[in-house]
Amino acid sequence: MRPLMRVALVVVGFAALVVLIARNLPPAWDPRTPLDLTAAPNWLAASKLAWMRRDPQACFAAFATSAIVITRVPDRPSTTGCEIENAVRLASTLRTSPPSPTVTCAVAAAWTMFERHTLQAAAREQLGQEVVGIRHLGTQSCRNIGAGAVRSQHATANAIDVAGFILRDGREVRVVADWHGPPRDAAFLRAVRDGACRWFRVVLSPDYNDAHRDHFHLDMGRWGACR
Ligand SMILES: [Zn+2]
Incomplete structure (x- = not known):
């Protein structure tokens, strides 16, 4: 067999193998299927979640696949960079205070992964x-962000600021009091901050600056930061 023919056969065989594998992937390992927000996450989960920032339909499909009911918030155009698009009421199994905040679908999806996993x-x-x-x-x-000229991710409901976590026994672990508080509370808050970085694009804590001494800022904007 001529060398060129041999190479062509290898290429065709490889392409057929790739198609065969792609057609028989389990849903969790198939990059084309919606992310199941309730299933134990694999290494594809974070990239599927990140993709939802650019593809809101993939985000709504993920909630549908996960059988989590979401309430859509009507789009609201803006000429000042404060538009609300593809927003929902935060879907949480937790008591949320104040209740039912408006967030982008991407933030709601990241929150679901964060909360559950x-x-x-x-x-x-x-x-x-x-x-x-x-x-x-x-x-x-x-x-805007601080005193700057750049719009905050909060301008488009693409962020949430979390100040405290209420435990089953009724006690609240507060970022402002417990970041440097009792060791177990402080360790919990650091585990939460570090773990949130897997799901959100930007996570800012008291370690970042004084403006975040009393809350964690979590957003699904373009930039990445875990501080
Ligand atoms: Zn914030």
């Missing part, structure tokens, strides 16, 4: 009980 595990491991509620400082606010 990071937050409760950290609470059980560090504190021996589960989280039943969160206290947040807001999701949507038409403003």
